[in-house]
Every structure is written in C-alpha cells, then in structure tokens.
Amino acid sequence: MTDNPSETGGVANIGVIGLAVMGSNLARNLASREGNTVAVYNRTQARTQELIAEHGDLGFVAAESIDEFVSSLSTPRTAIIMVQAGKGTDAVIEQLAERFEAGDIIVDGGNANFHDTIRRERDLRERGLNFVGAGISGGEEGALRGPSIMPGGSAEAWATLEPILRSIAAVAEGEPCVTHIGTDGAGHFVKMVHNGIEYADMQLIAEAYDLLRRVGGHRVEDLVELFRSWNEGDLQSYLIEITAEVLAQRDADTGRPLVDVILDEAGSKGTGVWTVQNALGLGVPVSGIGEAVFARAVSSKPTQRAAVQRVLRRRPDPVETPEGFEDDVRAALYASKVVAYAQGFDLIVAGAREYGWDVDLGAIARIWRAGCIIRAQFLNRIVDAYQNDPELESLLVDPYFADAVAHGEAAWRRIVALAAASGVPAPGFSSALSYFDSLASERLPAALIQGQRDFFGAHTYRRTDKEGTFHTRWAQDRREVETEPSTH
Numbered sequence: 399m400t401d402n403p404s405e406t407g408g409v410a411n412i413g414v415i416g417l418a419v420m421g422s423n424l425a426r427n428l429a430s431r432e433g434n435t436v437a438v439y440n441r442t443q444a445r446t447q448e449l450i451a452e453h454g455d456l457g458f459v460a461a462e463s464i465d466e467f468v469s470s471l472s473t474p475r476t477a478i479i480m481v482q483a484g485k486g487t488d489a490v491i492e493q494l495a496e497r498f499e500a501g502d503i504i505v506d507g508g509n510a511n512f513h514d515t516i517r518r519e520r521d522l523r524e525r526g527l528n529f530v531g532a533g534i535s536g537g538e539e540g541a542l543r544g545p546s547i548m549p550g551g552s553a554e555a556w557a558t559l560e561p562i563l564r565s566i567a568a569v570a571e572g573e574p575c576v577t578h579i580g581t582d583g584a585g586h587f588v589k590m591v592h593n594g595i596e597y598a599d600m601q602l603i604a605e606a607y608d609l610l611r612r613v614g615g616h617r618v619e620d621l622v623e624l625f626r627s628w629n630e631g632d633l634q635s636y637l638i639e640i641t642a643e644v645l646a647q648r649d650a651d652t653g654r655p656l657v658d659v660i661l662d663e664a665g666s667k668g669t670g671v672w673t674v675q676n677a678l679g680l681g682v683p684v685s686g687i688g689e690a691v692f693a694r695a696v697s698s699k700p701t702q703r704a705a706v707q708r709v710l711r712r713r714p715d716p717v718e719t720p721e722g723f724e725d726d727v728r729a730a731l732y733a734s735k736v737v738a739y740a741q742g743f744d745l746i747v748a749g750a751r752e753y754g755w756d757v758d759l760g761a762i763a764r765i766w767r768a769g770c771i772i773r774a775q776f777l778n779r780i781v782d783a784y785q786n787d788p789e790l791e792s793l794l795v796d797p798y799f800a801d802a803v804a805h806g807e808a809a810w811r812r813i814v815a816l817a818a819a820s821g822v823p824a825p826g827f828s829s830a831l832s833y834f835d836s837l838a839s840e841r842l843p844a845a846l847i848q849g850q851r852d853f854f855g856a857h858t859y860r861r862t863d864k865e866g867t868f869h870t871r872w873a874q875d876r877r878e879v880e881t882e883p884s885t886h
C-alpha cells in the first residue's frame with residue numbers, strides 16, 4: 399500500500415472481481431473498514447451498478463472493464479476473485495495475470511480444489527506473481543459481517559494481505575479469525591477439511607434429531623426447545639443454533655413444520671467428496687465425514703429407496719427408550735463429534751506432511767471459533783488441547799476430550815444399540831463408535847486379514863514376537879519362511 403496514488407496509478411488498496419452475493423458482501427465488508435478503498439468489477443456490468451446504487455456510499459471505485467479495474471489498484475496490486483470455482487476462475491486469473499506486474503497479488507476466495515490452487519500458485523510464481531488460495535467460510539452473512547479466513551500462499555503475499563484480511567475477519571475473544579495457514583494450497587486444503595467436518599457435524603445433528611423423533615417419539619415442537627437448551631451447554635455451536643431455527647419454522651402453505659415438507663434428499667457441491675477422496679489417498683480414516691457424504695448420497699436415490707421400501711417392512715420398530723434418553727442422545731452426539739473433529743485434524747496433519755506445509759493446528763482451531771459454519775464453543779477446547787501438546791497423537795488422547803468421551807461412552811453405546819434395534823439409521827454415531835473402539839482395541843482382526851492376504855497372494859506379514867517379514871507356504875508344506883516384504 400502507498401499513500402501516493404499518482405505513483406502507482408490507482409487509489410484502491412484492494413479489488414474484488416465477481417460481484418454475486420458472496421463477492422459483493424465481501425466487497426462491502428472490505429469497504430466498511432477503516433483504511434480500505436475497494437475497486438470492484440463484474441463481467442456483467444449491471445451487477446456492479448446494482449452494488450453502487452445500493453451501497454455507493456461506501457466509496458467503491460467501480461470499474462467498467464478489466465483494464466480499468468487493474469489501473470485503479472495501488473501497488474502491490476491486490477485483487478480477490480470471488481467467482482464460482484472451476485474453469486471460470488482460470489479465465490479470470492489469466493485476465494489479471496496478463497495485466498499485473500511482479501509482486502502483485504491474486505487471491506482466489508472461492509471454494510477451489512487445493513490441487514488447482516497448488517498448480518495456479520506454481521504457474522503464477524513462475525511469472526513473478528503471488529497467488530493466494532484463501533478459504534472463506536461463513537456464507538453470505540459471514541462475508542458481509544466477518545468470515546473466518548484461511549489463506550495459503552507466500553509469506554510475501556501474507557505480509558500485504560494480513561492487515562486487509564484482519565480488518566474484515568470475524569473476531570473471537572478479541573482475535574481476528576484469520577491466520578496464514580501455509581504455502582500454496584494449504585488454505586484451500588484446510589477449508590476443504592473445514593467443509594468435511596461441517597458435513598460430519600450436520601449429519602450427526604440430523605441423526606440426533608431423527609432418533610429423538612422416531613425412537614423417542616418427540617414432536618418437532620418439543621425438539622426446538624431441546625436443541626435450544628443444548629445450545630447453552632458444551633454443544634453450543636452455530637449448527638445447533640440453526641437446527642433449532644429450522645425446526646421452529648412452520649410452512650406457510652400447510653401449517654406443518656417446514657422440515658416435514660422439505661424433500662429429504664440432501665444436495666452437495668463437492669467439498670465433502672474432495673475431503674474423503676483426499677483422505678483415502680493419504681490413508682487417513684475420516685469415517686465420520688465419509689458417512690456424512692454417503693448418507694447424502696443414499697438420501698438422493700429416491701427410486702432405489704422406494705424399491706427397497708416396497709420389499710422390506712417399514713421402520714422404525716418400536717423399542718423401549720430408557721430414562722434419560724434425550725441426555726443419552728446428547729452424549730452420543732458429543733462423543734461422535736469429538737471423533738469427527740479428531741479425524742479432521744488428523745487429515746490436516748497428513749496433508750501438511752504430504753504437501754510440505756508448516757501448519758499450526760491450534761491456530762486453525764482458533765480461527766474456526768467465529769465466522770465460519772462450524773464455529774462452536776468446542777473449538778476453544780481444541781485450541782487448549784494443541785496448546786498443551788502440539789504433537790498430540792489424536793484429539794481423543796487430550797485429557798479433556800478423553801474424559802468427555804469416557805463420561806459419555808455408556809450413553810453412546812446405548813444409543814447406537816437402540817438405533818440398530820429400532821431400525822433408525824445412525825451411520826455417523828455408529829461409525830464414530832467403531833472408530834473409537836478400533837483405536838482402543840489392543841488387538842484388531844487386521845492380523846487375520848494379513849493371514850488371508852498372505853494365503854492368496856503371498857503378500858507376507860510381520861510377527862508380534864520377532865523382527866522380519868514372513869510368509870507361510872500355504873500351498874506347499876505350510877511351513878513359515880523369512881522373506882523380503884511383498885511388492886506386488
């Protein structure tokens with residue numbers, strides 16, 4: 399930034415390209431903060447005019463062409479692209495790159511795939527430009543009032559961006575919810591995991607709701623108060639809060655709870671799928687996120703669901719609910735949520751190792767405390783956990799979480815058993831419990847799997863009692879031989 403625009407050709411310290419709702423809200427947020435002058439540009443000019451007509455008092459520099467936009471920026475030129483992720487992003491990047499000079503900064507604020515971000519950053523770096531993939535969470539409201547921001551890219555770009563992004567980010571306990579996540583695609587990777595956790599959290603809340611209704615026999619009206627009360631305790635979070643809001647909504651046409659007239663087929667835009675795909679590649683079990691993605695996929699197969707329902711008897715089966723059923727559901731939700739977050743953080747660790755990012759897990763938890771969709775009290779506990787031990791093997795071994803899970807464990811088991819007995823699906827709750835039990839088991843049946851692999855493919859195995867790699871000559875004399883590890 400410079401004080402003398404004549405030297406630099408422009409007056410705006412920051413520009414926003416793409417003025418759909420997220421883009422214009424972000425531009426308004428930027429323009430409303432002291433020290434920012436914001437250039438705006440949209441391919442369809444009507445949108446720019448709309449923004450100026452409604453919010454021109456914020457002092458935007460409205461550009462009619464990309465050339466005008468670029469020349470309205472002071473150096474280092476800094477532009478945030480807010481267009482739908484995909485091909486359009488490359489085209490806009492290219493338009494800017496052709497006009498930008500060494501040291502200028504292009505920020506992609508969309509939900510880009512971090513592999514694309516790594517590629518774009520490398521290509522632009524070779525041309526002397528800075529490219530920053532920044533995850534921005536919080537939806538339309540967040541963009542306007544303060545999102546949680548997860549920027550990647552170079553340290554040089556961060557030096558320019560830091561004051562700008564801090565000025566617009568949400569604030570949690572006095573700290574702006576933005577931190578430099580790591581180089582190149584780190585920001586978009588972490589945003590991807592944020593979204594994966596968002597999927598898991600939403601799925602778990604949905605399962606809790608379903609069990610309360612279909613096993614517990616609660617009416618929607620009663621659940622509104624229950625979720626509101628949960629929002630006062632350790633489950634306090636934006637997603638619990640909006641759950642109560644959605645359940646409280648009545649349909650104007652029918653007078654019924656809105657949730658009963660919404661088609662039960664959950665959509666998605668892809669970030670949950672990416673999270674699971676990448677976790678599979680990195681060998682990280684993110685079963686909570688996986689179940690959430692699959693649950694949406696099952697819900698979106700109405701023909702198959704109808705076919706199965708025609709053949710099978712209807713669910714749920716009536717079961718006796720024990721005293722304190724609601725508290726049990728709450729405990730199961732909390733424990734499953736701890737697992738989902740533990741898995742998400744494991745994925746960040748694995749991604750950082752694979753792609754060479756120096757990430758600070760505590761700082762990531764800190765910037766998720768406000769502004770983003772998964773904002774929650776709970777994140778403070780994660781901040782503490784990584785502060786106590788930055789090398790934590792799993793969130794599940796942090797004393798606070800270990801205690802919390804141990805405390806809810808019996809209830810968690812009761813709920814998973816009840817769900818199974820009644821025929822109400824609870825894939826999130828039960829897979830979280832299985833994951834927990836797997837980690838907690840001294841021996842796993844993986845030993846048998848190794849035996850099977852060795853039997854049919856001579857894949858070899860290691861032993862518990864001595865070093866080395868072994869194979870049993872299954873088809874011959876069934877004697878064990880020491881061997882080289884299998885490579886096929």
Ligand code: 6PG
Binds near residue numbers: 596667669770
């Ligand atoms: C956010 C959200 C947002 C995401 C939606 C849609 O952090 O503000 O994660 O980025 O686009 O939640 O996700 P699905 O359509 O895939 O559910």
